[in-house]
Amino acid sequence: xxxxxxxxxxxxxxxxxxxxxxxxxxxxxxxxxxxxxxxxxxxxxxxxxxxxxxxxxxxxxxxxxxxxxxxxxxxxxxxxxxxxxxxxxxxxxxxxxxxxxxxxxxxxxxxxxxxxxxxxxxxxxxxxxxxxxxxxxxxxxxxxxxxxxxxxxxxxxxxxxxxxxxxxxxxxxxxxxxxxxxxxxxxxxxxxxxxxxxxxxxxxxxxxxxxxxxxxxxxxxxxxxxxxxxxxxxxxxxxxxxxxxxxxxxxxxxxxxxxxxxxxxxxxxxxxxxxxxxxxxxxxxxxxxxxxxxxxxxxxxxxxxxxxxxxxxxxxxxxxxxxxxxxxxxxxxxxxxxxxxxxxxxxxxxxxxxxxxxxxxxxxxxxxxxxxxxxxxxxxxxxxxxxxxxxxxxxxxxxxxxxxxxxxxxxxxxxxxxxxxxxxxxxxxxxxxxxxxxxxxxxxxxxxxxxxxxxxxxxxxxx
Numbered sequence: 001x002x003x004x005x006x007x008x009x010x011x012x013x014x015x016x017x018x019x020x021x022x023x024x025x026x027x028x029x030x031x032x033x034x035x036x037x038x039x040x041x042x043x044x045x046x047x048x049x050x051x052x053x054x055x056x057x058x059x060x061x062x063x064x065x066x067x068x069x070x071x072x073x074x075x076x077x078x079x080x081x082x083x084x085x086x087x088x089x090x091x092x093x094x095x096x097x098x099x100x101x102x103x104x105x106x107x108x109x110x111x112x113x114x115x116x117x118x119x120x121x122x123x124x125x126x127x128x129x130x131x132x133x134x135x136x137x138x139x140x141x142x143x144x145x146x147x148x149x150x151x152x153x154x155x156x157x158x159x160x161x162x163x164x165x166x167x168x169x170x171x172x173x174x175x176x177x178x179x180x181x182x183x184x185x186x187x188x189x190x191x192x193x194x195x196x197x198x199x200x201x202x203x204x205x206x207x208x209x210x211x212x213x214x215x216x217x218x219x220x221x222x223x224x225x226x227x228x229x230x231x232x233x234x235x236x237x238x239x240x241x242x243x244x245x246x247x248x249x250x251x252x253x254x255x256x257x258x259x260x261x262x263x264x265x266x267x268x269x270x271x272x273x274x275x276x277x278x279x280x281x282x283x284x285x286x287x288x289x290x291x292x293x294x295x296x297x298x299x300x301x302x303x304x305x306x307x308x309x310x311x312x313x314x315x316x317x318x319x320x321x322x323x324x325x326x327x328x329x330x331x332x333x334x335x336x337x338x339x340x341x342x343x344x345x346x347x348x349x350x351x352x353x354x355x356x357x358x359x360x361x362x363x364x365x366x367x368x369x370x371x372x373x374x375x376x377x378x379x380x381x382x383x384x385x386x387x388x389x390x391x392x393x394x395x396x397x398x399x400x401x402x403x404x405x406x407x408x409x410x411x412x413x414x415x416x417x418x419x420x421x422x423x424x425x426x427x428x429x430x431x432x433x434x435x436x437x438x439x440x441x442x443x444x445x446x447x448x449x450x451x452x453x454x455x456x457x458x459x460x461x462x463x
Contacts, residue, residue: 114152211265324353409458
């Protein structure tokens with residue numbers, strides 16, 4: 001009998017082991033009477049909550065992983081504050097092109113640029129190769145007031161990055177290209193602006209607004225499907241053909257009593273959250289418009305610093321417009337009667353703020369003296385450079401403002417340079433444009449000499 005009992009126990013042991021394992025793995029949800037065991041739940045892999053594992057997963061393109069709650073935003077905030085002091089410059093030669101006024105990233109290695117010499121081109125930031133893009137030409141004869149050489153002042157991509165808006169061969173006209181091919185789509189040369197286009201802003205994927213030196217804002221509706229179905233895309237010679245369009249709405253900037261003749265629109269910025277458009281005019285005013293099928297003006301505010309207001313940007317995170325002038329950046333919240341953030345002084349010798357951009361709570365300032373400054377809006381102070389190493393702690397430079405100084409670029413040594421600037425070989429470049437590629441942690445910066453008569457250029461990749 002003993003051997004039979006032993007054999008019986010041996011036969012039941014695996015079942016008991018499975019039941020015990022099932023009971024321990026299921027916790028309180030054990031066996032209900034003599035019924036079958038419930039299926040085991042798969043164990044979730046342990047989440048490794050560290051910066052190293054997060055970055056490694058992002059580096060190899062891990063998909064299907066849930067992000068850490070709040071970790072992405074914290075990492076972005078940390079990166080935007082620490083990245084500037086880690087950036088190093090690599091200059092990009094642009095040949096004899098004159099002054100880059102506008103730029104936008106098209107891909108991880110391509111940037112599209114517009115110049116004072118009315119050239120639209122794409123530069124490969126890795127190889128340095130430059131591809132020129134043909135400009136669209138008006139259907140009718142050129143206007144009598146057309147002035148050659150005023151250039152392309154703005155380039156903007158729509159939210160889905162399927163369309164690009166800029167100036168045409170006639171700087172009064174709005175040119176729209178398809179992306180990523182850069183095929184011409186349409187040209188706004190009918191009943192539009194009578195002077196140069198200085199600024200462009202997209203309201204949506206198919207609606208854009210342009211601001212002109214003639215003191216008007218024009219609202220354009222662009223539907224690629226309609227245009228593609230209504231025109232032949234190539235003529236007999238094989239050249240692309242594009243539609244010629246007119247604006248849906250044109251509004252005048254109100255005349256100021258102090259300077260009624262100088263209401264030129266210089267910069268635009270759109271708030272997607274509020275569906276409102278900010279505009280800066282050279283008479284020293286900020287104008288706010290409600291953007292729907294038409295434009296309706298909400299208010300106009302006299303700016304605290306009125307000289308050379310040439311750039312404007314908006315930040316959704318802090319609900320602020322920032323206006324760049326000759327020596328200051330002013331912050332505006334149109335919903336507040338009294339502004340909470342005081343203007344900052346660029347301290348660059350009155351050469352002006354030439355380009356602005358917001359990311360998170362940091363504003364990047366490109367100056368007329370060839371330097372980049374970084375201002376923390378929340379802390380209301382400039383980012384500071386790291387303290388220099390020293391054997392004596394009391395001698396370390398603490399609190400020094402972080403400033404990145406751009407390279408020399410190229411300058412044409414013509415008669416004007418010799419006669420009026422005494423042959424000075426090193427003139428700082430005004431940084432008319434800059435744009436970030438945050439996924440790649442890169443910054444493209446470009447410009448040229450500040451004096452209007454000098455011919456030159458600068459472009460650099462900071463990474």
